[in-house]
Amino acid sequence: MEYSQLKNIIKDENRVILGEHIEKEYLTDGLALEYGEADALVFVKNTNEVVNIIRFANENLMPVTPRGAGTCLTGASIPTKRGIILDLSKMNNILELDEENLNITIEPGVLLKDLQDYVESKKLFYPPDPGEKASTIGGNISTNAGGMRAVKYGVTRDYVRELEIVSGDGTIITVGSKTIKNSSGLDLKDLIVGSEGTLGIITKITLKVIPKPAASVSVLIPFDNLKTGVNCISKIIKSNSNPTAIEFMENNIVENSEKFVDLKLPCNNGNAYLLLTFDGEEDEISANINKTREVVINNGALDFRELNEEEALNAWTIRGALASSICQNNEQVPIDIVVPIDKIPQFVEFTNECGKKHGIQVIYFGHAGDGNIHVSAIRNSMESNEWKQRTHKLLNELYKKSNEFNGLPSGEHGIGLTKKEYFEKVTKDENLEYMRNIKNIFDKNNILNIGKVYC
């Protein structure tokens, strides 16, 4: 069977692109470092088209690589076995906002920023807040994306109520429910969340939304060293001060980022910083900030700055540019290891030593409130093979160490293509076997995003 027959399924020549006519950007991910090859790129517009494409692919054993906005950082959207790229970005309609039951039903190609804007215009709130606002919600669900607000609000998984998916043989299945509680049979919904397109194509999504918090205030806390800062985190949380976000960053990369965006943090006397946000009613925020102030001042903080709107915007702009200030025009390998919170200082110390040992510049920062650390290895001018060999050794050691700390390879980006090798090394064989057997149920002919994560 020929890929050109796809034109009989989707009778719109602008939506079926064959072979060499596929633009390069569809063959890669958000890093644009590695490129795959594919036989066809198909833009679908509804569930029926997805069913027809998947049936055709399944009958003809054609690999299918699903794709949202292509912003992922793990190669999950790179076609490695040729076949069909199934682009869902045109399925981007908001279908229904149910204000009585506080949920919203959308298509998978809706962008995070568009969803956030839409619900906020209705005085509602979609709490998950991954850094990449131009990512699709289908992609966010596929990687169980996290983001800044996870400390208070949880991650994408916690907001997915119901999913319509098309499995590997073209069967439409609805998993989860629109109800708030569910103790009715096996939880198929959470199997799909975080499955990175290996079990089915997400075609419809119902998400939980909550009322929009009245206000939001950030505070910046400098410390002599990161360890003193991290030691405060469980104390802050146990003080019941309910922070929305707790980020950490060290001075060396802060200075770089300050120059890059031409802004300054409102205090510069720390070697390490915690940047927190509190949201809710104004009284509640004040009370929570006071509790936090007391905790950190009694536990080694050098200062405590409640930020005004402009200062908060500057601090978060600096925080947001930490990686790009160093990685701009410079190849990087970004990873997002997650460890128990109290292991953050030991893990970053190990990361530093490891970088030195292998002669690679490493930077790190991240979500201190949930142990999710963003490490980037920076290439600078290293020769290509040397770079590949050294980063391979470095990553092996980092993943091994995080595993010793009861950590995991990915807290929010997913495994995709680039972490598969390391994920399989630190994951027990029996767990991988269960995952592969489950894939075999949803995708018997092994066509969906193969060569990724565990398969």
Add this chain to the structure above:
Amino acid sequence: MEYSQLKNIIKDENRVILGEHIEKEYLTDGLALEYGEADALVFVKNTNEVVNIIRFANENLMPVTPRGAGTCLTGASIPTKRGIILDLSKMNNILELDEENLNITIEPGVLLKDLQDYVESKKLFYPPDPGEKASTIGGNISTNAGGMRAVKYGVTRDYVRELEIVSGDGTIITVGSKTIKNSSGLDLKDLIVGSEGTLGIITKITLKVIPKPAASVSVLIPFDNLKTGVNCISKIIKSNSNPTAIEFMENNIVENSEKFVDLKLPCNNGNAYLLLTFDGEEDEISANINKTREVVINNGALDFRELNEEEALNAWTIRGALASSICQNNEQVPIDIVVPIDKIPQFVEFTNECGKKHGIQVIYFGHAGDGNIHVSAIRNSMESNEWKQRTHKLLNELYKKSNEFNGLPSGEHGIGLTKKEYFEKVTKDENLEYMRNIKNIFDKNNILNIGKVYC
């Protein structure tokens, strides 16, 4: 192979009970209405013993019915195919409280009340609060138990970080992780939560805990009718007043319960009531109560009573005795259908009509904040066959209607044995097929809690 050989595996005669020596209470569930039969009852004390028993059962194709405290209301703990009752109630040690990372590791037989007491003594809090405090946490996880505080805090699933399980062939698998975030491969953990013992035996549990709220205040709100009360719920939630619990009850059963416990609600001018709790800091509670007062007074509430400690205790005692005041010495069929919140009034109206049509007394009350409705059909003096036939018709209609409302058969009790028929009727064939195929991966020889839920 003989069941007596179990005595070679567990060399303690008090922990292996054979055939007719098994006490009757181990052959039933919390309702003690239906009884099964079994060949052996084994009390296990550690994971190794579970592995050895499961391997023996698997090799000899002996059915295994796992059991915690036996408090379930769905027959999930009733052995229907003879075989081995695997009692985990003696695996009841608290293993480790990690105060830095706010999690606790326990054995599955720890009782809910013991866990709650233990963490509260450390100024921490385990939010899920199912009504039956003498249930085991292993059981709570197996049914994804809910309870009163789900509106603010979620259900059992939301607090399970990591599980050690023994699957149907005796393999030990650790699923989930001690980290807060996890985007590393398929989510096997949530497949186990709510699986009612059909996929594996839970042998070790790590739960998330949170800081203990400083205070808790309840309010009672009478309405002319239930519909007016339910119409307030989304408005209360959208006012950002963050209630912990929102329960509803109607006057006819309240009066019964008041007589039964010899207490009175502090106001009695309603035909229907909402009973709410708020927790947190005192200022925060006051602010939230004020917001709620404004919402409900503007939307048809007849009164608004902030309860003092004694009044709150009385109101919750009356709420807690709603079912038992009528069901004491009277057979009942309890169900826990869940519907979208705005469908509660229509669903209870239908329940009333249906009860009348079939000549069966029905009572209902429940968790208004999450749409989880407890309905009990009461037998009174009805003849046995008549009762069975009529309740069967009644239940068929209730489950069908809840399905039309996008509801589900169970919000927190699980499906077990008694709801299996109805669950299978309202669940799509493809979903049941996926569940059965997944069971086949975890339990190839089909020995674990067979004849329950979907299998």
